[in-house]
Each structure stands twice: as structure tokens, then as C-alpha cells.
Amino acid sequence: MSSESKVNWPRLYAAVLAELALLIVIFYAFTKAFA
Amino acid sequence: MRPIDWVVLIGTLVTIVAYGTWKGRHKKDLDGYLLAGRQLKWPTIALSIMATQASAITFLSTPGQAYTDGMRFVQFYLGLPIAMVILSITAVPIYHRLKIFTAYEYLETRFGLGTRTLTSLLFLIQRGLSTGITLYAPALIVSVILGWNIHVTNVVVGLLVVIYTATGGTKAVSRTQVHQLLIALGGMAVALIIAIHSLPQDVTLVEAFRVAGRMGRLNAIDFHFDPKTQYNFWSGLIGGAFLALSYFGTDQSQVQRYLTGSSIAESRLGLLINGMVKVPMQFFILFVGAMVFVFYQFVAPPLFFNSIQRAKVSTSQYAAEYEQLESQHQTQFTEKRADVQRLLTAMRAHDDAATASATTALREVQRRETATRTAAASPINRTQPGAANRDPNYTILTLGRDSTPPSGLAPALAALLRAARDAPPPRPRHPPPAAARDPSPPPAAARSPAPVPGPRTPNTAERPHTTASSASSTTPSTRTPAPSR
Numbered sequence: 001m002s003s004e005s006k007v008n009w010p011r012l013y014a015a016v017l018a019e020l021a022l023l024i025v026i027f028y029a030f031t032k033a034f035a
Numbered sequence: 036m037r038p039i040d041w042v043v044l045i046g047t048l049v050t051i052v053a054y055g056t057w058k059g060r061h062k063k064d065l066d067g068y069l070l071a072g073r074q075l076k077w078p079t080i081a082l083s084i085m086a087t088q089a090s091a092i093t094f095l096s097t098p099g100q101a102y103t104d105g106m107r108f109v110q111f112y113l114g115l116p117i118a119m120v121i122l123s124i125t126a127v128p129i130y131h132r133l134k135i136f137t138a139y140e141y142l143e144t145r146f147g148l149g150t151r152t153l154t155s156l157l158f159l160i161q162r163g164l165s166t167g168i169t170l171y172a173p174a175l176i177v178s179v180i181l182g183w184n185i186h187v188t189n190v191v192v193g194l195l196v197v198i199y200t201a202t203g204g205t206k207a208v209s210r211t212q213v214h215q216l217l218i219a220l221g222g223m224a225v226a227l228i229i230a231i232h233s234l235p236q237d238v239t240l241v242e243a244f245r246v247a248g249r250m251g252r253l254n255a256i257d258f259h260f261d262p263k264t265q266y267n268f269w270s271g272l273i274g275g276a277f278l279a280l281s282y283f284g285t286d287q288s289q290v291q292r293y294l295t296g297s298s299i300a301e302s303r304l305g306l307l308i309n310g311m312v313k314v315p316m317q318f319f320i321l322f323v324g325a326m327v328f329v330f331y332q333f334v335a336p337p338l339f340f341n342s343i344q345r346a347k348v349s350t351s352q353y354a355a356e357y358e359q360l361e362s363q364h365q366t367q368f369t370e371k372r373a374d375v376q377r378l379l380t381a382m383r384a385h386d387d388a389a390t391a392s393a394t395t396a397l398r399e400v401q402r403r404e405t406a407t408r409t410a411a412a413s414p415i416n417r418t419q420p421g422a423a424n425r426d427p428n429y430t431i432l433t434l435g436r437d438s439t440p441p442s443g444l445a446p447a448l449a450a451l452l453r454a455a456r457d458a459p460p461p462r463p464r465h466p467p468p469a470a471a472r473d474p475s476p477p478p479a480a481a482r483s484p485a486p487v488p489g490p491r492t493p494n495t496a497e498r499p500h501t502t503a504s505s506a507s508s509t510t511p512s513t514r515t516p517a518p519s520r
Contacts, residue, residue, distance in 0.1 A: 007300055013120045016310050020116040023314050024268075027109065027255040034248025 044177075048195055051215065055199030055207035068204035069136050075295040079209055080305025084283075084292045085313060086212035091172035092428075094219050094320065098226075099427030101324025102331075105254040107266045109321050112314050114276025118283060119310030121276075123303040126284045131299045138290040158287055170196070172428075179343065179432050205295060220316070226431055227323045230330040242379055243329045249378065249394045250332075250401060252325040255318065327434050332375045338364040338411050340429035344422045353414035360411045367404045374400055 066072055075083075100108050135141055139158065143151035174188040181188075199207050234243055247253050257267045264270070283289045283306065296302030338361045339345050348357045374397040381389035412423030 007304070009123075009303070012307060013123070016116050016120055016307050019311050020113065020314065023318075024113065024256065027318065028258075031248075031253060031255045031257075034244045034253045 040180075047218070051211050052195055052199045054214070055203045055211040058203060058207050058210045065136070067206070070205055070291070070295050072206070073295060074297045075206075075209060075301070076297065077301045077304035077308065079213060080293055080296050080301060081308035081312070082213040082216055083209040083295075084289060084305055084309045085316065086216035087288055087292055088282075088313070089216060089219070089316075090169040091176065091219070092169060094223060095172055095175070095428045095431065097317070097320045098223075098324030098327055098431040099429070101252060101321040102328045102430045103427050105252040106318070106321040106325055107254045107257055109255050109314070109318050110257070110266050110268055110271030111275050112317050113268065113271040114273065115279040115313055116310035117272075117276045118279035119306045121280060122284050123306050126290075127293060127302050127306065128299050130290065130294060131296075131302065136294070137287050138285050139287070154285075162286075162288060175428065176432060179341070179429065180436060182343070205291060209292065209295060220319075222435075223320055223323050226435060227326055230323070230326040230434065233330055233334070235333050238333070238379065242382065243326065245382060246332060246375060246378065247325045247329045250328070250397060252328050255321075324431070327430055330434065332371065335365065335368050337433065338408065339415055339423070340426050340433045341422065342429075342433070344415055344419060344426075348414050348418045351414070351418045353417055357411060357414045360407055360414075364404065364407045364411070367400055367407060371397065371400045371404065 097108065130138070130141065133141060133144065137155070139151045139155045142154055170189060170193050171185075174185060174192045177183060177188040177192065178185045199211065203211075231240060231243070238246075244253065257264070258269075259267060260269050261267060293302040293305050296305060337345065338357075339348075348354065374393055378390065378393035378397055381393050412426075415423040415426075
């Protein structure tokens with residue numbers, strides 16, 4: 001993963017945003033579970 | 036401090052300075068000095084970017100923030116990954132193609148020398164001021180642990196940093212930052228283990244979470260759109276994204292990190308990995324603070340965490356006023372501990388009414404305890420103006436100083452495994468105290484401290500401050516002397 005040609009950038013950007021969405025869901029569940 | 040503490044402290048400082056100087060020894064030109072020869076790979080860039088944001092302040096004030104205000108501060112970082120994606124698409128290719136040294140150099144090519152000069156000056160002023168605060172935080176740690184004058188420690192810490200940054204350049208800074216970040220995160224992990232390991236033996240990890248949650252410390256996400264709330268989902272996502280865009284896109288301290296990449300791809304990957312790791316990392320740091328809060332529901336916290344200020348006020352003309360507040364705080368802690376015990380018992384019995392009643396009582400006593408802390412800020416601030424505002428920064432320091440890690444990590448891991456095994460609410464291992472069986476709380480004045488099982492490690496028991504000493508008198512069998520330092 002050190003060369004421009006080997007990285008699918010749109011897919012990586014989507015992965016970053018998908019992880020953010022997943023974290024929000026997890027944090028929300030965490031908040032609700034122990035509130 | 037024990038000899039081993041000195042060895043670790045001096046060894047760490049000398050190693051970081053020596054390693055940084057050695058790593059930067061091959062720099063021959065401006066490109067090598069300022070941008071590490073533009074040859075760094077994405078792992079170093081990503082960790083260096085994270086370390087640049089995460090100064091000692093992060094590791095001191097963030098847990099303190101969770102201790103006083105809960106975990107909602109994590110929402111502040113929700114816009115960061117979005118900003119990383121936008122910058123990777125827009126700013127990174129432009130900066131790389133222009134082969135510039137600073138973000139402000141780009142402004143010169145676009146708008147002229149005047150704009151570059153103005154923005155550079157603004158950056159230098161802002162960064163110069165914030166660096167003072169950044170240096171202050173590690174100096175604070177050393178001054179609290181060693182009892183040294185804060186001004187002396189500021190100069191010593193500052194000199195050590197200047198030595199390897201001035202001689203080693205950006206490469207030295209980036210490399211040493213990676214190690215410092217890993218050491219700091221390791222320290223946070225140890226603090227978490229200490230806090231969890233020091234909980235009473237019959238309190239599982241899930242129960243500790245529930246106590247923290249009931250007291251509003253696990254409030255990670257709040258979807259309510261309220262402009263008056265400082266941290267909520269919307270302010271974090273929208274405001275945080277714009278803030279991160281300006282910080283990572285135009286602040287030279289960050290731009291310089293990804294300009295060191297050997298290609299656009301390496302710089303982009305560094306930024307994107309930062310976007311993926313930063314939010315969970317902040318969550319973890321805040322979670323440590325929440326667990327420290329739970330720890331101090333079972334062990335008496337001082338009314339004021341900064342021991343130096345505490346000593347100062349004790350010898351000042353405000354000593355009587357502070358002592359009276361301390362005594363009030365101790366009474367409130369005793370009440371609170373009984374309420375926590377009641378809450379645990381009610382939760383174990385799946386008694387919703389008793390749980391709600393104990394939660395209400397607990398929140399009420401917590402509110403009064405907060406009021407006492409606020410009142411204590413007055414004599415503290417009269418002794419030294421502004422000192423009380425910084426007290427949350429000392430929360431995790433106090434835990435670290437007054438506790439020692441368990442001998443080996445095995446007991447802590449065993450405790451975590453046991454907590455995981457006990458994830459469903461277990462049957463009570465001890466008969467609930469009489470107070471806990473009564474769903475309606477007695478008047479505050481009539482309450483007596485509930486029996487509290489001893490902490491898992493004895494060394495957290497005796498606190499060096501008067502509040503805790505009096506606390507120890509309420510549960511003498513649970514308290515043993517702390518090892519000398």
C-alpha cells in the first residue's frame with residue numbers, strides 16, 4: 001500500500017466514512033445501553 | 036520516587052532526546068531539515084499527525100473532561116474523518132505538486148507575498164502561544180510527581196525538546212513523536228487497568244459501566260439539536276469538520292507532517308489512517324476518564340486533586356474555610372458510596388423501582404458534591420488565581436501517583452476476563468445491606484455508610500490527603516498503607 005496505482009481511492013474514502021458511520025452507531029448503542 | 040521511577044523518567048527523557056538527535060543526523064539541506072527529505076512512509080506520517088494533535092494536554096485534560104462532564108466530548112471529533120477525505124482529495128495533491136515547504140507558500144503563489152506574510156505571522160503567534168501551553172502540561176506532570184517548581188520544570192522540559200527538534204529537524208520530531216504517542220497510549224492503558232483492577236472485588240466491569248452510565252459519564256452520543264449544548268452530534272459533525280479542515284489543511288504544524296510523504300499516496304494514506312484511528316483513540320482516552328470516575332465512587336477522591344494547591348490553601352488564611360468544605364465533601368462521599376452500593380444491589384436484584392430511586396439519590400448527592408467542589412474553587416483561586424479551573428487535569432495524575440500498577444498484568448487481565456465472563460448481571464455474592472433493600476432512601480442525615488468490599492489492590496487505599504484519610508477511617512478493614520515513593 002505504498003504506491004498510488006495500488007490504492008483504489010474512492011473505495012478507501014468510502015471505507016473511512018463507513019467506519020465513521022459504524023462508530024457513531026456503536027457509540028450510540030453504548031450510550032443507550034448504560035444510560 | 037523510588038529508584039526505579041528515576042531510572043524510567045531519566046531513561047525515557049535521555050532516550051527520546053538521543054534517538055531524535057540520532058535519527059536527524061543525516062539532514063544535509065533545507066528539504067532534509069524541514070521535510071525529512073520527503074521520504075517518510077504513511078505509518079510514520081499517520082502516527083506523527085496523531086501525535087501532533089495529541090500533546091500531553093490531551094492525555095491529562097481529556098480524562099479529566101470525562102471525569103467531570105462525561106464522554107460527550109468524543110463527538111467533537113466526528114467531523115475529522117470527513118475533513119481527512121476532503122483534504123486528501125483537494126489539498127494534498129496541490130501541496131505535493133507545488134513542492135512547497137509550508138502551506139503559506141501556496142498562498143503566495145495564489146494571492147501574493149502579503150497574504151503569505153500575514154498568514155505566516157498569524158500561525159507563528161498562535162502556535163507560539165499554544166506551544167507554551169503544550170510545554171506546560173508535561174512540566175505539570177513532573178512538578179506534581181517530583182514536587183518541583185513549575186517554572187523550573189517548564190524550562191527543563193522546554194530545553195530537552197529544543198535540543199532534539201533544533202538539531203534533528205522534522206525527521207527527528209516525526210520519529211520521536213511516534214514513540215511518545217505509543218508510550219502515552221500505553222500509560223493510558225495502564226491507568227485503565229489500575230482503575231478497573233482497583234474496583235471492589237464484587238463489582239464487575241459491566242456494573243462499573245452501569246454506575247458510570249447512570250451518573251451521566253458514558254454519554255458518548257447526543258442527537259438532540261441544541262445550539263446551547265457545547266458538544267452534541269451535530270456540532271461535532273458540522274463544526275468539527277470545518278475545524279478539522281482548517282487545522283489539517285492550513286496549520287503548518289499539521290501540513291508539515293504530510294508534506295514529508297514520499298508521494299501523494301503516502302501523504303493521503305497518512306491522513307486517512309489518522310481519520311480512521313483518531314475517533315476510537317479519543318473514545319478510549321475519554322473512557323479511561325470515565326473509569327477513573329467510577330474508581331472514585333468507591334475510593335474517596337480529594338476535594339481538590341492538585342496536591343500542591345491543596346497544601347498551599349491549608350497553610351493560608353483560607354485554611355478553615357477549605358477544611359470545612361473538605362469535611363462536607365467527606366460526608367457527601369460517604370452518602371454517595373452508600374447510594375452506589377444501593378444502586379448495585381438494586382440492579383443485581385433487577386428491581387427497577389429501587390434502581391430508579393437509588394439513581395435519583397445518587398444524582399442528587401453528586402449534584403451537591405459538585406456544588407461543594409465549586410465552592411472550594413473560591414479559596415483555591417484566592418490562594419492562586421485560576422488554579423481551580425485546571426484541577427480536572429490532575430485527576431489522572433492523582434490516580435497514577437497514588438496507585439501502583441498491579442504486579443504484572445496477569446491479575447488485571449484475569450479481572451477483565453472475569454468481568455467479561457460475568458457480563459450478565461450476576462446473582463449477589465453478598466447479601467444486600469439493609470439500606471439497599473429499602474427502595475425509598477432515608478433522609479440524607481440518617482444515612483450510614485454501606486459496607487463496601489475492599490479494593491482489589493491494597494495500594495490504592497490510603498490517600499495522602501486528609502479527605503481520604505478520614506474516608507479510610509470509615510472502612511478500616513479495607514485500607515492498608517500505600518508503599519512509599
